[in-house]
Amino acid sequence: GKWNGDRKFKLTSQGKHTGNGLVETPGQTVNFIVDVTAPGGVLLSPDAREYFNAMSTFSATASDTLPGTVNSVIFHVTRAEDATKLWNWQASTFTVASGAATDLVPTFNSGLYSYTTDYFQVTTGTGAWEVGRSYIVHEVVTDKAGNFTDVAHPGFTFDIVAPTATITLPLGSATPINNLSIISGTAFDDWSSSNVQVAIQNQTNTFWFT
Secondary structure, rough: OOOOEEEEEEEEEEEEEEOOOOOOOEEEEEEEEEOOOOOOEEEEOOOOOOOOOOOOOEEEEEEEOOOOOEEEEEEEEEEEEEEEEEEOOOOOOOOOOOOOHHHEOOEEEEOOOEEEEEHEEEEOOOOOOOOOEEEEEEEEEEOOOOEEEEEEOOOEOOOOOOOOOEEHHHOOOOOOOOOOOOEEEEEEEOOOOOOOOOOEEOOOOOEEEE
């Protein structure tokens, strides 16, 4: 048979002498929990965006179905193009899995698990995050019964290169024009542009067109 999952149980044993009928008092009692449900986790940072110009802290929540209890939470971060390379906090670079050295153990405060390191604070591309490279963050939650869940972020790209925009019409010229029916231009980014805006200012009174 099977135990009903996610339940508390109490097991009691009692010895009885077959000859004189004496009974053990009290009997031995053992309380235990059968936990068959994996815990859960929610990554809060990084959020769902695909591109970041800074990623200083990982944060997440974790929970387990009662009467189960969360036992540990760790973070892993891998390179998107090579999942065998993990951030190694001892070597301060990405290496193959190295036990505790690639387990990023967070602090816990007010229901939130958070992890940071000095190398995560660097926003020039010379710390943990390299310009143009993509990464996947994992939150691994384990409960006291040994069930675990690996919550993986879809992945983010570290991008600190600003996009460029070029006005193609009107042409920059000192010669006056008497008609301008359209304004046009181009925009470029190494990855993806999310927004392009045009602003027009009157150079005489400095008012902006609205």
